[in-house]
Amino acid sequence: MKKLLTLLAACLAMPAIAQDNNTTVAVQEQALVYENPTLPVYLGEVTYEPLSRAEKTTTVLTGLLNDEISYEDESMVKGAKEALANVLYDIPRLEMKTGKISDEDMGKCLVYSAKIVFCNFSEKRNLGSFDKEGRIVAFVTLTNPATKQVVLNKQVMGESWLSQFESEARCRDYTMHNLRVAAGRSLREAYPLRGHMLDRGLVKGSKDKLKQFYIDLGVEQKMLTGMLVDVYIIRRVAGRVAHQYLGSGKVYEVEGANLSVCEVTKNGNKIKDAWERGAEIAVRAY
DSSP, X not given: OHHHHHHHHHHHHHHHHHHXXXXXXXXXXXXXXXXXXXXXXXXXXXXXXXXXXXXXXXHHHHHHHTTEEEEEOGGGHHHHHHHHHHGGGGOTTEEEEOSSXXXXXXXTOEEEEEEEEEEEEEEEEETTEEEEEEEEEEEEEEEETTTTEEEEEEEEEEEEEEOTTSOHHHHHHHHHHHHHHHHHHHHHHHSOEEEEEEEOOOEETTTTEEOEEEESOOGGGTOOTTOEEEEEEXXXXXXXXXXXXXXXXXXXXXXXXXXXXXXEEEOHHHHHHHHHTTOOEEEEEO
């Protein structure tokens, strides 16, 4: 009788075990619905570290040897500082904050800072006239204020090269704009938006290549034309979720609250084949 009761108890417990397994699978599947949570980031210092006298002399001499007028351009520094300080507005997953860090944010926020280490303008001789070149080099950094740990430290560069027919002001503006673009891309790459491929889009050409596809990221996620998109196939192995790289694209147009169309830039055939097999495809935009 005792053995019979023990066997009966085991049988009654089996459905509960199966239900737990089903619940686990459901939780894993729900984890693939990307919510793209935001992270509070406080604005720290944006500084400029000017060249030493010896470095300035070297820059001038190097310019003369290359038949160009080259000098450290402090007039670009102010604009470069503004570009780097405002770049947080371009990052969907980073919520910019200023002032003293609140007690509520201390355990989960980061501090953003940037340091400009090179800011140079030059005019190089080209067929009797001088082309204009601007170049700014900086480092952008994210630090955990609670642990003092640096979680990101990336060199970024803004540069432009315009003909002698363009103004110095336009060259400087382009240089500062490109610096902001480069800094923004570095931060978005560290904290990308995650979503899914919705449709294989337009298929054209004699080889039936994939040209465009749709993703479930749009205006609500602050998607921008020109953002890069990596495409992955989702695999479930032994209760775990894996992402295998398929190809890449670029946002061609943001069409709705949660909809953008992307142009394929790499491995269109692989993306197309995976879609036609019915695979679940994820994307990472930055």
